[in-house]
Amino acid sequence: xxxxxxxxxxxxxxxxxxxxxxxxxxxxxxxxxxxxxxxxxxxxxxxxxxxxxxxxxxxxxxxxxxxxxxxxxxxxxxxxxxxxxxxxxxxxxxxxxxxxxxxxxxxxxxxxxxxxxxxxxxxxxxxxxxxxxxxxxxxxxxxxxxxxxxxxxxxxxxxxxxxxxxxxxxxxxxxxxxxxxxxxxxxxxxxxxxxxxxxxxxxxxxxxxxxxxxxxxxxxxxxxxxxxxxxxxxxxxxxxxxxxxxxxxxxxxxxxxxxxxxxxxxxxxxxxxxxxx
Amino acid sequence: xxxxxxxxxxxxxxxxxxxxxxxxxxxxxxxxxxxxxxxxxxxxxxxxxxxxxxxxxxxxxxxxxxxxxxxxxxxxxxxxxxxxxxxxxxxxxxxxxxxxxxxxxxxxxxxxxxxxxxxxxxxxxxxxxxxxxxxxxxxxxxxxxxxxxxxxxxxxxxxxxxxxxxxxxxxxxxxxxxxxxxxxxxxxxxxxxxxxxxxxxxxxxxxxxxxxxxxxxxxxxxxxxxxxxxxxxxxxxxxxxxxxxxxxxxxxxxxxxxxxxxxxxxxxxxxxxxxxxxxxxx
Numbered sequence: 001x002x003x004x005x006x007x008x009x010x011x012x013x014x015x016x017x018x019x020x021x022x023x024x025x026x027x028x029x030x031x032x033x034x035x036x037x038x039x040x041x042x043x044x045x046x047x048x049x050x051x052x053x054x055x056x057x058x059x060x061x062x063x064x065x066x067x068x069x070x071x072x073x074x075x076x077x078x079x080x081x082x083x084x085x086x087x088x089x090x091x092x093x094x095x096x097x098x099x100x101x102x103x104x105x106x107x108x109x110x111x112x113x114x115x116x117x118x119x120x121x122x123x124x125x126x127x128x129x130x131x132x133x134x135x136x137x138x139x140x141x142x143x144x145x146x147x148x149x150x151x152x153x154x155x156x157x158x159x160x161x162x163x164x165x166x167x168x169x170x171x172x173x174x175x176x177x178x179x180x181x182x183x184x185x186x187x188x189x190x191x192x193x194x195x196x197x198x199x200x201x202x203x204x205x206x207x208x209x210x211x212x213x214x215x216x217x218x219x220x221x222x223x224x225x226x227x228x229x230x231x232x233x234x235x236x237x238x239x240x241x242x243x244x245x246x247x248x249x250x251x252x253x254x255x256x257x258x259x260x261x262x263x264x265x266x267x268x269x270x271x272x273x274x275x276x277x
Numbered sequence: 278x279x280x281x282x283x284x285x286x287x288x289x290x291x292x293x294x295x296x297x298x299x300x301x302x303x304x305x306x307x308x309x310x311x312x313x314x315x316x317x318x319x320x321x322x323x324x325x326x327x328x329x330x331x332x333x334x335x336x337x338x339x340x341x342x343x344x345x346x347x348x349x350x351x352x353x354x355x356x357x358x359x360x361x362x363x364x365x366x367x368x369x370x371x372x373x374x375x376x377x378x379x380x381x382x383x384x385x386x387x388x389x390x391x392x393x394x395x396x397x398x399x400x401x402x403x404x405x406x407x408x409x410x411x412x413x414x415x416x417x418x419x420x421x422x423x424x425x426x427x428x429x430x431x432x433x434x435x436x437x438x439x440x441x442x443x444x445x446x447x448x449x450x451x452x453x454x455x456x457x458x459x460x461x462x463x464x465x466x467x468x469x470x471x472x473x474x475x476x477x478x479x480x481x482x483x484x485x486x487x488x489x490x491x492x493x494x495x496x497x498x499x500x501x502x503x504x505x506x507x508x509x510x511x512x513x514x515x516x517x518x519x520x521x522x523x524x525x526x527x528x529x530x531x532x533x534x535x536x537x538x539x540x541x542x543x544x545x546x547x548x549x550x551x552x553x554x555x556x557x558x559x
Contacts, residue, residue, distance in 0.1 A: 020282065063461050064282045081465045093458045096557045097480045109476070110466040136557060156466075 008075045009036035010192045011060060011160055016069035018055050029055040031217035032069065037160075040190040044203035045211045048253055052218030053196045054090075057164050060194060061087050073160065083111070086158030088166045092145035094137040094152075101133035104152045116155070123151040126188070127181060143174040147181070154185070160192045168198065179205050183231055200249050204242060205232055212252045222252055283457060347527040355527035356534060363516060363528075367535060370501055370513040373429060377436025378497040382490055384437070385444030390474075393452035409442035415503040427509040432501055439500035440493035447489025451482030484555040491547035498539055 018030040029052040037043045045053050058064040060071050062081045071078040073085065094103045104124075108115040124130055127147040137145055146166055153161060163182075167175045179202055186193060186206075197203050203210045210224045224245060228236050236242065329349045335341075336348040343351065392399045414435050421431030459481070463473050505514025513532055520529040 018282075058461070061465055063465060081467050083467070085465075087462070087465050089458055089462060091458075093462055095459065095462075095477075095480070097483070097555075106462075106476070107466045110463060110468045110472055138557065 009072070010039040010041070010074065011037040011194065012070075012072035012075075013037075013056070013060065014070045014072065016056065016059060016071065017067050018052070018059060018064065019067045020055075028217040030059070030066075031219050033213070033218060033220055034069075035211060035220055035223075037192060037194055039159075039192055041209065042186060042193040042195060042207045043209050043211060044195045044197055044207040045213060046197060046200060046203050046249065046253065047213030047218065047221075048215045049198060051213045051215050053213060054164055056213070056218060057087075057162050057194065057196050061085050061162050063087075083156060084159045086153035086156060086161045088146075088149050088153045088161065088163040090165050091169050092137070092142070092149040092166075094145055094148060096137050099134050099136050100129065100140075100148050103137070103148060104155055107152065107156050111156075116157075119157070120151065120155050123154055126185065127151055141174075142170050143178060146170065146178060150181075150185070154189070154191070158191065160194070163193060163195045165196050165198065167202070175199070175202065180231075182206060187230065200246050200253075201237075203249070204228075204245055205237060210249060212249060224249060343526050344524045345526075347530060351527040352530040352534065355525075356531035359528050359531060363513070363532060363535065366511055366513050366516050369429075369511045370505065373432045373436055373501045373504075373512065374494075374497050376429075377433040377501065378440045378494055380433070381437035381439070381441030381497065382444045382493060385441040385489070385493065386448050386486065389445045389448035389452055393449050399449070406442055406446060409438070410446055414439040414500050415507070418504045418507045421504075422508045432504040432509070432512070435500050435504045436497040440497040443493040443496050444486075444489040447492065448482060448486045451485030451489075452478055454481050454485070456481065484551065487547055487551045487555055491544065494543045494547070495540060498536070498543065502536060 013033055013035040016030050016033040017028070020027040020029055033052075033056060035043075045056065047053055055064065059066050060078070062071070062078045062085065065079075073082060078085075094100075095106065098106065104120055105115050121130075124133070127150060129144065129147055129151065132140065132144070132148075137148075140148070149166070167178045170178065182193070182195075183206060185191070193206075195203070195206055200210075204226055207226050210226060212221045212224070213219065214221045226245070228242070333348045333350055336346060347355075392402055417438065418431060418435050421434055425431040425434070455478075459477050460473055463477050468476065501512070502514040502517070505512030506518050507514075509515060513536060516532045517529060520526075520532065
């Protein structure tokens with residue numbers, strides 16, 4: 001499957017910049033972001049909200065054109081949506097007027113291809129949605145909707161899966177369940193995954209590497225390796241190493257906002273000092 | 278495409294997405310008659326019997342003359358007795374309604390689908406559409422009769438003019454309900470503009486389109502009957518003026534009964550279509 005040499009990353013982001021033109025002027029969302037995602041790797045992108053995580057992902061998928069820089073898939077520039085790239089959107093993004101089967105068939109309809117029934121049935125079984133094909137999205141829980149969205153994204157057998165805060169709207173138990181599901185699917189398929197999240201725990205649980213973006217404009221602030229073995233059990237997730245890593249990443253993200261926070265803190269402590277004597 | 282990308286948004290309902298222009302919303306479908314239980318249907322029938330029976334009784338007790346208010350029994354009798362005479366007129370009205378509505382609905386739908394693709398053009402056209410929506414097309418009927426005579430033509434034109442803008446303004450509201458995430462989904466699979474229209478925009482617009490068609494059809498009925506009352510020798514509206522001028526009140530009310538049945542049938546038809554094809558919205 002991986003045709004490129006060991007040196008060619010599966011997905012390369014090269015000095016990606018993106019400017020949005022808005023009514024109130026230009027908005028620099030991404031500033032010379034560079035990042036290599038290797039084949040069969042799970043990379044998470046975390047950062048303060050509004051830092052351009054979704055912009056980066058949409059650019060990787062070819063949905064948005066970069067203002068400058070390039071996205072390379074297997075060494076070739078991505079200039080538009082590509083069948084090798086699957087996307088799982090925020091809040092499932094199922095079409096409410098279609099039942100589950102019709103939602104999963106949607107990509108095949110667009111491409112004018114015959115759906116791969118056996119593969120879809122396997123995926124539906126994998127995520128525990130057997131027998132729900134006739135249900136409409138509104139009849140399913142948020143977790144089930146997102147499972148269906150994952151099946152839809154995997155139905156075309158993409159070699160890269162981009163996931164844009166897929167579980168952000170779910171409660172924490174469902175979210176953990178979904179994280180285990182993503183890990184299982186990855187262990188099965190070894191699909192390269194880029195995962196955007198605002199949950200550091202989720203990022204560490206899933207990823208081989210965690211990329212921290214700066215506040216707007218988004219730049220790559222730091223990249224952490226997550227060396228823990230898979231499948232990652234609850235025990236591993238409760239170790240001191242994980243705890244320390246979580247805190248370091250948290251500090252990085254909070255540090256992004258430090259100037260203001262620090263100022264307030266210093267102001268306060270000064271007041272306290274004055275009162276004490 | 279490069280500079281024109283919008284910042285990805287996932288908010289459920291964007292304000293200013295056209296909801297403010299709509300004349301109605303889907304409560305027409307969601308809160309409509311719905312499926313009633315046997316007991317509810319029985320209660321409705323009992324109330325009907327009590328009211329109709331009460332009116333009948335009161336009119337007879339107080340000897341109200343028929344030219345003021347005929348009793349319900351006389352109206353029902355007139356309906357059956359006079360029906361062979363009324364039936365052709367019902368046919369004429371239906372011809373006017375169907376042809377006028379079909380023309381108006383097709384033109385309205387096409388214009389809505391095209392104009393919403395060009396936001397700038399839409400802004401320019403909007404005030405004129407509003408004038409078409411708010412002007413009672415009945416006012417134009419004397420002019421149309423002057424130009425086209427007393428046949429079908431002026432009536433069909435009036436019905437189309439009444440129904441078309443209603444269909445258009447509601448359908449446009451539907452087509453404007455853009456969900457950038459759903460369009461991005463389609464685009465991520467390489468969908469063409471046409472595919473995005475048929476597989477995303479049109480289904481999203483369908484509930485509002487149905488509302489527009491329903492209002493358009495009812496306005497069309499109103500305009501057809503009104504135009505028939507203005508001039509020409511046929512149609513249910515003509516029957517109304519004719520019966521009232523001859524003080525044949527039971528027959529007059531029989532025609533009113535037919536007209537309200539038509540209105541209810543239009544509503545029920547679109548309610549059922551909405552339930553079948555647009556129930557995901559509710």
